[in-house]
Amino acid sequence: MLSEARMESKDRPALLGGPRACDFEWPRWPVHDESERRLLLEVLDSGKWWFGEKVRAFEAAYAAFQGSRFAVTCTNGTTAIEMALRGVGVVEGDEVIVPPYTFIATASAVVTVGAVPVFADIQPDTLCLDPDDVARKITPRTRAIIPVHVAGRMADMARLNTLATRHRLAVVEDAAHAWGSQWQGRGAGTLGRCGTFSFQVSKNLTAGEGGVMVTDDEELADLCRSYTHCGRRKGSAWYDHDYLGSNLRMTEFQAAVLLAQLGRLPEQVARREANAQVLEAGLRDLPGIRLLAPAPEMTRRSYHMFIFRADEQELGLPRARFIEAVQAEGLPVSEGWYRPLYRNGVFANAHLGPAHGITAPLASAAIDYRGVRCPVCEAVCKDAVWIPHAVLLAGAERLAKAVSAIRKVAQNAPALRAD
Numbered sequence: 001m002l003s004e005a006r007m008e009s010k011d012r013p014a015l016l017g018g019p020r021a022c023d024f025e026w027p028r029w030p031v032h033d034e035s036e037r038r039l040l041l042e043v044l045d046s047g048k049w050w051f052g053e054k055v056r057a058f059e060a061a062y063a064a065f066q067g068s069r070f071a072v073t074c075t076n077g078t079t080a081i082e083m084a085l086r087g088v089g090v091v092e093g094d095e096v097i098v099p100p101y102t103f104i105a106t107a108s109a110v111v112t113v114g115a116v117p118v119f120a121d122i123q124p125d126t127l128c129l130d131p132d133d134v135a136r137k138i139t140p141r142t143r144a145i146i147p148v149h150v151a152g153r154m155a156d157m158a159r160l161n162t163l164a165t166r167h168r169l170a171v172v173e174d175a176a177h178a179w180g181s182q183w184q185g186r187g188a189g190t191l192g193r194c195g196t197f198s199f200q201v202s203k204n205l206t207a208g209e210g211g212v213m214v215t216d217d218e219e220l221a222d223l224c225r226s227y228t229h230c231g232r233r234k235g236s237a238w239y240d241h242d243y244l245g246s247n248l249r250m251t252e253f254q255a256a257v258l259l260a261q262l263g264r265l266p267e268q269v270a271r272r273e274a275n276a277q278v279l280e281a282g283l284r285d286l287p288g289i290r291l292l293a294p295a296p297e298m299t300r301r302s303y304h305m306f307i308f309r310a311d312e313q314e315l316g317l318p319r320a321r322f323i324e325a326v327q328a329e330g331l332p333v334s335e336g337w338y339r340p341l342y343r344n345g346v347f348a349n350a351h352l353g354p355a356h357g358i359t360a361p362l363a364s365a366a367i368d369y370r371g372v373r374c375p376v377c378e379a380v381c382k383d384a385v386w387i388p389h390a391v392l393l394a395g396a397e398r399l400a401k402a403v404s405a406i407r408k409v410a411q412n413a414p415a416l417r418a419d
């Protein structure tokens with residue numbers, strides 16, 4: 001009798017007074033060790049703080065890691081997309097197809113270069129651009145497509161590239177979450193014309209801020225370098241500015257930190273992948289939990305987040321209550337940051353004119369985003385559950401406790417709903 005009572009109390013959700021399934025600290029992010037310290041001090045003591053040896057070394061190392069010929073660093077992932085769009089020839093009035101399930105930068109970069117973002121829906125299994133909807137959104141004004149490799153899960157690059165070739169479009173991969181992800185052995189960012197990455201502080205490879213564009217196209221790399229470097233051309237005199245550029249240069253301090261971070265990335269990617277398997281195996285048969293479909297083409301995956309979908313009907317619990325209960329178990333899940341991008345004021349109010357932050361071309365063309373609907377994205381925004389990547393750096397036994405936390409909540413849905 002006593003042991004039965006103990007069982008019951010152990011299995012009670014933390015939200016209803018039971019013990020937490022994860023009564024420990026998850027790994028913190030970002031991480032650093034002596035290698036960051038040593039490389040930073042090297043820069044500090046050298047007095048060469050600006051755009052030198054370490055930036056070059058990082059660019060070479062990152063290009064090699066991702067499998068591209070060139071890498072051009074810049075201030076962040078947003079400016080990386082902007083310069084890539086300019087580099088591939090997107091100009092005012094062009095249309096660029098983007099997904100709505102992403103960070104604002106994917107679409108705002110399009111507006112910043114004077115073009116018009118056109119939203120195409122995502123696939124329910126990959127959460128990335130749906131090639132069928134992209135095909136429907138192509139017009140004579142379409143110039144480029146920006147697939148986003150959400151959480152390190154890659155978009156269907158084979159089909160998107162086929163479409164792009166047929167319609168003579170440039171593919172700029174927003175690989176801001178996909179450091180190390182591979183599609184049939186080829187690195188994210190190297191399958192389109194170019195790819196961009198972010199090194200902002202939440203990212204799996206970080207220097208607090210930073211960005212890079214990778215490409216095999218030397219002319220494009222030189223052009224983007226010029227944009228980052230006040231419009232100077234390779235080999236031109238210091239005060240000759242042949243292009244309209246900006247100052248988007250990465251500092252030596254950032255590159256020092258990134259070199260150290262890159263040193264441990266391969267091991268971290270392997271650990272996140274192995275731990276993601278633990279989560280998948282533990283959750284696969286759980287009613288109400290929908291894992292993303294397997295991606296056999298993906299030969300490596302960065303896991304910026306582990307995302308699954310919660311079917312409220314089958315689970316018998318609203319997502320918000322499910323998340324609250326899993327958080328109470330000590331697992332930091334969330335509904336994620338994304339809502340359909342076109343619902344943000346910057347787009348939803350574009351028809352009102354430049355007072356709302358967008359000048360040409362959106363305002364003058366009277367573009368009205370209020371009628372845009374991407375049903376899959378809207379559904380995913382209502383049922384996605386995100387687990388941050390730092391959780392995937394814990395030991396396998398802790399990941400097993402993460403599974404227990406989710407299972408305990410799912411199995412106690414009726415009690416949690418009633419409370």
Ligand SMILES: Cc1ncc(COP(=O)(O)O)c(C=O)c1O
Nearest residue numbers: 076077078103105176198199200
């Ligand atoms: C998908 C995506 N694209 C672009 C960016 C922009 O990167 P940054 O914050 O470095 O400007 C981010 C940043 O979160 C992102 O998640």
